[in-house]
Amino acid sequence: MNPDFLAWSGNLQARIETVLERLLPDPQHTPQTLHAAMRYAALEGGKRVRPLLAFAAGEVVGADPARVEIAASAVELIHAYSLVHDDLPCMDNDMLRRGKPTCHVEYGEATALLVGDSLHSLAFELISAHTLSDTPERQLEMVKLLALAAGSRGMAGGQAIDLVSVGQTLTLPELEFMHIHKTGALIRASVLLGTYCGSALDDTALAKLDHYAKCVGLAFQVVDDILDAEAPTATLGKTAGKDAENNKPTYVTLMGSARAKAFAAELHSDALDALAGFDSAQRLRELADFIVQRQF
Numbered sequence: 001m002n003p004d005f006l007a008w009s010g011n012l013q014a015r016i017e018t019v020l021e022r023l024l025p026d027p028q029h030t031p032q033t034l035h036a037a038m039r040y041a042a043l044e045g046g047k048r049v050r051p052l053l054a055f056a057a058g059e060v061v062g063a064d065p066a067r068v069e070i071a072a073s074a075v076e077l078i079h080a081y082s083l084v085h086d087d088l089p090c091m092d093n094d095m096l097r098r099g100k101p102t103c104h105v106e107y108g109e110a111t112a113l114l115v116g117d118s119l120h121s122l123a124f125e126l127i128s129a130h131t132l133s134d135t136p137e138r139q140l141e142m143v144k145l146l147a148l149a150a151g152s153r154g155m156a157g158g159q160a161i162d163l164v165s166v167g168q169t170l171t172l173p174e175l176e177f178m179h180i181h182k183t184g185a186l187i188r189a190s191v192l193l194g195t196y197c198g199s200a201l202d203d204t205a206l207a208k209l210d211h212y213a214k215c216v217g218l219a220f221q222v223v224d225d226i227l228d229a230e231a232p233t234a235t236l237g238k239t240a241g242k243d244a245e246n247n248k249p250t251y252v253t254l255m256g257s258a259r260a261k262a263f264a265a266e267l268h269s270d271a272l273d274a275l276a277g278f279d280s281a282q283r284l285r286e287l288a289d290f291i292v293q294r295q296f
């Protein structure tokens with residue numbers, strides 16, 4: 001990756017960490033254990049891809065970064081909640097996340113459940129309690145967008161399909177449907193929320209950014225499947241190769257590694273095409289590069 005992108009993303013990752021530090025409840029305040037566990041799950045972790053997408057989309061529309069950081073934090077809190085719940089014994093039963101014990105291993109299952117609930121609620125508190133858009137109507141659209149992305153017609157719905165797909169043979173369209181919801185919905189929301197923080201786009205421009213977001217959302221998952229299949233040992237901070245081991249359908253099991261890589265490259269190229277004509281979309285282009293080239 002080019003050094004300028006690395007500096008930009010590094011600065012924003014640090015900014016998101018500081019903002020989340022400030023926005024998450026004080027662990028000295030009752031209930032201390034729950035607040036400490038929320039911070040454990042949300043701080044010091046991850047690539048922060050979703051916040052970076054929100055900031056990059058915000059640049060396209062000249063959004064105030066002080067607004068974007070709140071929208072980006074809300075998305076990241078939803079993501080953190082989803083990981084905590086996904087790791088629970090009733091779901092993927094993972095012991096490691098981001099190189100440390102999963103939330104339920106560290107704090108117990110009941111607390112981990114409440115951590116997920118509380119991070120989810122905090123996300124909606126943030127996105128409704130701060131002024132993030134030029135009109136109340138547009139801000140209400142943002143709340144609705146995040147709710148749809150997180151719920152049964154978005155991420156949680158994708159997760160429900162994932163749970164019943166274990167040991168099943170899915171068709172490619174079925175696999176795509178699952179991942180567009182499970183992983184893609186929140187990535188799409190990240191881009192759209194970033195744009196809602198700035199000046200309104202016309203429908204054509206918004207549809208182009210939406211198409212970009214859908215392409216990178218699916219590419220993210222295809223690459224995740226490739227990395228999962230290729231990781232020899234538990235080096236990713238989660239249990240590598242777990243999807244295949246759990247008999248879950250993936251792009252690699254359905255298409256083979258070479259075709260999965262070609263598909264990721266195709267989605268990358270479609271994402272870049274969707275940005276043609278946008279002057280300030282360089283960061284979105286670089287993030288599409290990062291999403292398909294990443295090694296973790």
Ligand code: GRG
Nearest residue numbers: 046047048049082085086155156159182183224
């Ligand atoms: C429990 C409602 C509910 C949903 C869970 C996102 C999700 C749905 C589960 C995560 C399972 C998983 C490993 C999916 C593969 C793609 C993915 C979302 C990976 C994790 O996201 P990254 O790579 O993680 O952005 P970091 O740690 O960098 O934030």
